Amino acid sequence: MKISQSPVDIVRYELNMASEAIAATAAKLDTDSVQRAFDLIINCRGKVVVAGLGKTGIIARKIAATLASTGTTSIFLHAAEGVHGDIGMVQDNDVAIAVSYSGSTKELLSVVSYFKFIHVPVIAMTGNLNSALAESADVVLDCSVPKESEPFGLVPTISTTVTLAIGDALAVALLQHRGFVEQDLALYHPDGTIGKKLLLRVCDLMHSGDSLPIVESAQNMTEVIMVMTGKKLGCTAVVDLSGYLVGMITDGDLRRQLQQKQNKLLDYTAEDCMTPHPKHTNPEVLAVAALTFMESHKITMLPVVDSENKPVGMLHMHDLIQAGII
Numbered sequence: 001m002k003i004s005q006s007p008v009d010i011v012r013y014e015l016n017m018a019s020e021a022i023a024a025t026a027a028k029l030d031t032d033s034v035q036r037a038f039d040l041i042i043n044c045r046g047k048v049v050v051a052g053l054g055k056t057g058i059i060a061r062k063i064a065a066t067l068a069s070t071g072t073t074s075i076f077l078h079a080a081e082g083v084h085g086d087i088g089m090v091q092d093n094d095v096a097i098a099v100s101y102s103g104s105t106k107e108l109l110s111v112v113s114y115f116k117f118i119h120v121p122v123i124a125m126t127g128n129l130n131s132a133l134a135e136s137a138d139v140v141l142d143c144s145v146p147k148e149s150e151p152f153g154l155v156p157t158i159s160t161t162v163t164l165a166i167g168d169a170l171a172v173a174l175l176q177h178r179g180f181v182e183q184d185l186a187l188y189h190p191d192g193t194i195g196k197k198l199l200l201r202v203c204d205l206m207h208s209g210d211s212l213p214i215v216e217s218a219q220n221m222t223e224v225i226m227v228m229t230g231k232k233l234g235c236t237a238v239v240d241l242s243g244y245l246v247g248m249i250t251d252g253d254l255r256r257q258l259q260q261k262q263n264k265l266l267d268y269t270a271e272d273c274m275t276p277h278p279k280h281t282n283p284e285v286l287a288v289a290a291l292t293f294m295e296s297h298k299i300t301m302l303p304v305v306d307s308e309n310k311p312v313g314m315l316h317m318h319d320l321i322q323a324g325i326i
Helices: 007-027 031-042 054-069 106-117 132-136 158-177 182-188 193-199 221-231 251-267 287-296 317-322
Strands: 048-052 074-078 095-099 122-126 139-142 214-216 235-239 245-250 301-305 311-316
Touching: 007 158, 031 122, 031 139, 031 158, 048 054, 048 106, 054 074, 054 095, 054 158, 095 106, 106 122, 106 132, 122 132, 122 158, 214 221, 221 235, 221 251, 235 311, 245 251, 245 301, 287 301, 287 317, 311 317
Parallel strands: 048 074, 048 095, 095 122, 122 139, 214 235
Antiparallel strands: 235 245, 301 311
């Protein structure tokens, strides 16, 4: 069979089909069913068990993961594993979501029978409203589509997209009604980019203590260069006799000063060569906010000061990169 359409045209057509199918699903949405499903989940005293098999099982796993990461305690149950013992993880205070487009998957129907036996409410996500699954469920969410997108109409494509879209939309409704905020999301993603951006503070990443390069304004440039070399950050904070931050010297400052003062650089003091009144931050600022500040001012190193304007740390752009903030 010769293909007349280009790959790009085919991909564009398929995406449009998926978009139209989701829009059609939104238009025909049964408000009573959605509300009942929402009420069952938000009032659940246990966990939400999302069960499925095959390709729709993969969608079920994604729905469970999305619910779990947005404030709804949820797990995925593989229907085939369920009938061989894993069903023991289900308790009578749980709520079940059973996902099957045909609504006739034997293994899934078996675990649904167990759900009903222990009085666990079942929300069916199916494309067949007359199926055994739909008939046994307490609530049915209609995931039906006119046809799949591939030429044979056999491989789940549009139907799985619609099912996933319904699951994601339900998760969003739940998180909004729970008052779920960014900080809550960060707690569920502590080691991901989201969590790092919302949880990590400057004090978690800055160089402090013995690693902090710091010199007094009256020190000569020989001593300054020794400190900068030893601390290996390519910079140093400059303080006055009381320990307050008054300036900053970077490798770039050294090069500029060397051009200006030539062979006499070592005759000068830190005060003579520093950039006065440098940009700075405090330890409790979010790391992502410090990053934005550094980018806006086109700087790669940022002194960190306490409430008295005394240096307590040094933040380097490289630290933010290593932490995954960027």
